[in-house]
Amino acid sequence: MAENPESGDSSPTRPRRSWKRWLIRTAIVIVGLLFLAGAFVGVAEHRTSQPTFCASCHIMEPYYESWTADLHGGKLDIACVDCHYAPGERTTINAKFRGLSQVTSYFSGRYGATRPRAHVSDKSCMTARCHGDERFMDKPLLIGNVSFKHANHLTQNANKDQAIQQQLAELRKSLAAIVQDEGRMKQLDDVANHSTPANELLREMSELVDEWKVSIDATQLKAFSELTHRGVRLAQLASMQCTNCHTYAAPDPTENDGHAKHHFAVNTTSCYTCHFNNEGFNTGTNTCLMCHNLPREDITVHKTLSAEASAALGTPDLSKPPIKMNHQSILERKVGCVACHADVAREDSQVTRRDCEHCHNQSRFFTDWKEPFTLELVTHYHDVHIRDQRAKCLDCHTEIHHELARDDEISEGTFIKSSMANCAQCHPNQHTEQVNLLRGVGGEGVAHSDPNLMFGSRTNCYGCHTEQGTNGHGDGVLKATENACLACHGDRHADTFEKWKLGLELSMTDADEAYQNGEKMLSEATAASQAARDEATALLKSAKKDLQLVKRGNGLHNVTYAIELLDSVTSRCQQAMAVLSN
DSSP, X not given: OOOOTTSSOOOTTHHHHHHHXXXXXXXXXXXXXXXXXXXXHHHHHHHXXXXXXXXXXXXXXXXXXXXXXXXXHHTSOOOHHHHHSOTTTTTSHHHHXXXXXXXXXXXXXXXXXXXXXXXXXXXXXXXXXXXXXXXXXXXXXXXXXEEEOTHHHHSOOHHXXXXXXXXXXXXXXXXXXXXXXXXXXXHHHHHHTBOSOHXXXXXXXXHHHHHHTOOOOHHHHHHHHHHHHHHHHHHHGGGOOHHHHEEOOOOOTTSGGGOOSOSSEEOHHHHHHHHHTTOOTTSGGGOHHHHBOOOOSOEEEEOOOOHHHHHHHTOGGGGSSOEEEOHHHHHHTTOOTHHHHTTSEESOOOOOHHHHHTTOOSGGGGTTOOSSOBHHHHHHHHIIIIIITOOOHHHHSOOOEEOOOOHHHHHHXXXXXXXHHHHHTTOTTTTHHHHHHHHTBOOSSSOBOOOOGGGGGTOOHHHHEEEEEEOTTSOEEEEEOHHHHHHHHGGGGTTHHHHHHHHHHHHHHHHHHHHHHHHHHHHHOTTSOHHHHHHHHHHHHHXXXXXXXXXXXXXXXXXXXXXXXHHHHHHHHHHHHHHHHO
């Protein structure tokens, strides 16, 4: 029987045709959606990779502003993502999750809990577009008056390291021959291997040598500890990253309208941490001329004395125009930098357990902790924190300040504290009179006068006290001599020292005699009124205080002020006697 085409019965092929059309339509929709999604992702990828998108988050405003002012953003148009993602990293799943986590933190309100901690990989810096040609390695860069080369810090010099190891081996062999005991030599090795300040290492090694009753020169012990540390310092250079030195610094609100000039500038504190930590002054990596060039210009160091003050001292030549100093001639005379610049590096960068506990508050992190640190432990901590966790120097180390004394520090005399630091640990007020005389303060008859002439050149205690001697107790001290004056000034002031001494002696004799006469007259003036005796007593008491200030402080620390005080002492004693005579 033939099928009726108008009947409601379906053909067997119709369901298949409907299913096929549905699949085609679905595929078209999916393709369209994929196309739209791809376009959206592409647009989003382009949009979110623009620095302006980063700036849309208000916590990024200071970073964006410094980027626009920096060479990278202002002239070269290097985008944020070009640096903050390593080559090939931006399209990875991990990078996308990092971005999502940042967005989540922002919209959840947690963005203010911690500061942004962006990292720039060395690979981003070393692309062909940027610094891949490494032309910067041998290019001398001037930072202040410091000539810097990247190659000296980033290129491992096997010959240099081998030479240091050879010197260390030869010196150890020499010391072992003197000590003649391997156990003792092992003790010396252990002390030299401590990560502590150079002066403490020398003291500990000297105490061991004295205990063993063997004779080893201090310069050999210093060289032994220095060479031991030098190998470790060179090895640490291998873990250095660009961001250890080049980093973002928060702007000073008092400068540049509160905006940073550079987004990615050199943090010189990192230089100080490496060069000064545990080093003696002007030795090892702390050697001044390793970095600094000598100033070419003459520097004014002494103020002009008034004609009256010069005449009183018998040194009219000092009333002439200000005295200038040339660094090159001073160096040729073998005057040490410490004589004027003992204060240029302040504080230290020792790491304490408390510093570590800012991040690590569980005891398991301190299973390897041992004080004092050994160089092996320092190497381990550097590898873990710098190489693996990309830590910055100041994340662990305290900041070292490296700068010349400011004018207020010169007038207050605080710049000489660094040269007194070793003594001050036991004798905090031992040199109060000397410091007051240097500053031109502390007297009663003359409350304030000009500071010591040498303050203009920032000369500290080491500038004059250069000769090893002993005090009245037989203890070793550094004594001041005329040779220290001649080392800086030459023969033109060969007789100045003697003139100063003679002027002080004459004034001191007059003041001493006047005080003794005043005391004697006071004790014998029984007939004088009580008011006259009280006035004379007060005058003699203040005169005695100034007399002791000059005697204890040694008037040579400030000849002008000392003579002013002594003249005032004589005048007050004479005034006291006049009161008692009436």
